[in-house]
Amino acid sequence: MEALRFNGSGSEYFKIWIVNILLTIITLGLYLPWAKVRNRRYFYANSALKDRNFEYHATGKQLFLGYLIGIVFFIIYNIVGQLNPALALLMMLILFLAIPWLIWRSLMFNMKMTSFSNVRFTFKGKAGRAYMIYLGYPALFVLFISLIGVGSSVIIPALQNMNPVVITVLGIVAFVSFLFAELYLVAIMKKSSIEYRYNNTTYGQGIFDTKIETKKFLILLFKTAGLAFIPMLFIGVVANMIIPTMIGANPYQTGASSVIGGAELFIIIAYFLMIFMMMLVGAYFVSRERKYVYENTLLDNKISFASTLRARSLAWVMVSNFFLILFTLGLAFPWAKVRVARLMLENTLVDTSVGFDAYLSEKQDEVSAIGDQIGDAFDVDVGIAL
């Protein structure tokens, strides 16, 4: 097993980053696709396994058209949103329907544009499956919640004459089973999404294969939810303590501005606490999930992977990066990004005993970058590990 390395540095990336911003400002945003290519290429090309590295092949020109479409849609959406909320809702709906397609296109494009040691990756997933995972399951999730709502509004009136102890017990049972069902659905979504992404990815002629169980995800989700419950309880108590001071937080009131000042400070403190808790819980989930998925993934049934990422190191990098970015008003962003990349790569292990010499790029069709860029403009998460 050999760990990946990151060969870049924060100071080197800072120069690339700041020049990207300069050119983006001068061109009023038109340079952004080219900036994105430079950013991404810097991170791909500096990620290495022994003496072999990754490479990102997309060009600014390929991304430009999709970028324009994304921007135009975004501007129209915002204008329409201010003038006609109903129409904006319709546009949002259209976007929702398009999201699985965008994710699917982005995966295809990004995989084709990525190589390791001169061999390209490909993504062979079907659009239909993307619709199932990124639209079907979430819809089921929402439907389930609304069913619970409707169901309880029917049942609760019928319970009025019953013993309060019985009602309490029933309530607890209903709540627990509801929680269990929801988490189970989330576990299924997570599992299918990972399988969709990994099992449809090839490296040259080699096929990735990941075997994961819903049960394991469910256990991890329960542990995470338990961990998240403690800070939520804490924040709930704090929030209840400060709510009386938040009176009149509306900016359009005339008086009592000094009192708002007091409330503002409390809100900021509560906000920080919440971010902390979210980072700690998030670090726990990410590190455990990675470990489980990597250890159960094989390339061609012979090359194995592992993750040594620990929750505490990830949490430390996240929290310290947060302050680094906050206190430098964003100027330390390049260092923060390099730190994350380094931590992630150095904790990713690949079995190199078989070697990669047998792999060959497959012949490929050209893929347009529209999905990729629109996906980005609307912040659709299409990130893929490895």
Added chain:
Amino acid sequence: MIKGYWHPKGSAVRLSATLFVDDSGYYTVTVEDKEFALSGEIAHLELSERLGNVERKIILEDGSLFTSHENDTLDKIFKERRKVNSFVHYLETHLSWIAVAFVVTIFTAFSFFKWGIPWTSEKLAHALPHETNQLISSGSMKFLDKYMFDESNISKAKQEKIRQHFKEKIAPLSEGDDNQIEYKIHFRSWEMGGSKIPNALALPSGDIIMTDKFIELSKNQDEIDSVLLHEMGHVVYRHGLEMLIEGTFITVAVMMISGDGSGLGDMGVGLGSALVSSSYSRGHESEADLYAFKKMLIAKIDPASFSHIMNRMTVYMEEENNRTKADAQNEKVLDYFSSHPSTKNRIELANRYSECFKEGLTLCK
């Protein structure tokens, strides 16, 4: 001689190789273990763009690949013989250009948030028809009535008296700034955490709400009028709509900035947006104050009434706070914020306009 690696076309096979270039523009790539060489004209080679010190890729004529980290030597060889696109790399490696980029970035970001967003939002807010204001506040009154307010305990006679006074004396002052606005006065009781809240709020549509405690704390008609004029200022300047547009801008800007991040920068985004928004709303307050003071001079009302009622409301709220929680720490925090310069500035401005009023002026410089 440049050391590197050679890959057959589309293959992961990686063999040590060297690139040799002679003076006449020909190259030779010698692959070590295989003991064979490829050669041709340099002009036919395709060199990837320089980026930091990442591995360079040179595509040979047969589609095979030569890679090397010897970036400086490669640049030198290729520059002499053919065009190399190194403009961006030039910027990235020259300290003076980094400094320029640094300054431009900071200046642009600062002016964008300081002037760009408020200016554009103001222009946009005023370019939109008044119907937009009614649209965005259509649901607000119902929401407030349902979740925050109770019915007013002020007698119908007193309510009518205040309305009548407003209609005759205050509303006409707004003539000339925006004739489409039809002001409506509402009375409500507002209680929260065991305290009655003295407050006046304006919806963008022109609905102005005064709470019972506010009426109770006000000592005369002038004080009520000063607050009503302040609220009218918010409506006339379309601050509600501006806030909405500003919020959209901030979100878009923040999305663009954190666009290449790994969701890491997003964490601070909410906080940043909140701070920027609160600084904008402070600007809105002083704008509304100024509107009220100017109108008060015309209507012959002493602008000091405004600072009187403001002070009384602040003192009342602080007392209520101490009553509901006897927390020494809490008091300190409040103390720090009550000496906040923005509150001081508002009172100073009121006093200055009051001076003008005493001199009998209708305009104050």
